[in-house]
Amino acid sequence: MIELMVVVSILGILLSIASRRNALVLERSRDAALMIDLAHLRNAVHQAALESGGVFPATLEELFPRFLSRKPGAWQGARGSGVIGYDPITGKIELRGPDGITPSPFLDSKGRPYGEY
Template sequence: MLTQPTKKNNSGFTLIEMLVVVSVLGILVSLAGHHHTRVLKKSQDASVMIELNCIRNAVHQFALDNMGRFPQTLDELKPAHLKNLPKQWRGSSGSGCYFYDSVEGNVELYDASCSKPAEQTDQGGRKYADY
């Protein structure tokens, strides 16, 4: 008795097709990861600028409330003018402390040693000390 040959089921993907799909997906993921990192760094720099502006606004509000007198320290701003006073700033490519000049009422970003203005640059190439 003769048996009929069984039909092969050729459905599915070949190894080459799978490799192409996986490599394309890998390229897309790497591009998305790079973009995500860049956006994260920009948001860190924006956060530093926003915190600095909040502290500066609180200093000026204090002066308005106290007949032009600036606070002796930034701690005097709490809690009436500033709820939380950050001790350190951290940007995408640098960190440090806030320097306060009580005579002029200026608040600036200093480097991690708190001895000189921050020379590091943000993602846009601008020095943190110039914020």
């Protein structure tokens, strides 16, 4: 009976370690997907500027459907969310906080601010 309790305890410990690791992997994959989406958005802005003689689009919505398959909206990471900020003069795209004005202060799963993406 004691041997069975030891085996069940060891299995419980291993399961708890695996579940914590699995949660971290899921968080990092969400952040990686956000970075990929952001790269696609930046590429679309530059493609549009190349086709219009170096003029960036006035809004990100102008990129849909020609350069993007869906309209850009709010962003969602593993540990934060907010609004996508866009400057039509410079073509700069950044992840802003919920206020839509300042870069996002939330930290991703590796401790890097989303505003630095």
